[in-house]
Amino acid sequence: MKKRWTIDQIKQFVEANSTTKVLSTEYHGFSQKLLLQCECGNKFEKTFTKFKDKHQRQCDVCQPPKPSR
């Protein structure tokens, strides 16, 4: 069973695990991209799954995407 996250739980998780802030006010599921604001001020979009499971917790400038292969 997958846990169902609310936007409040996501905000708590993001703030507890990173310096990133959540700008989104609604959450509709794992495929939705959240609007996030990095510590450096950049806004970026990321699904919560990537944020949580892939540890992509900052913008592409502070944390450049790794080539996946």
Ligand SMILES: [Zn+2]
């Ligand atoms: Zn950044």
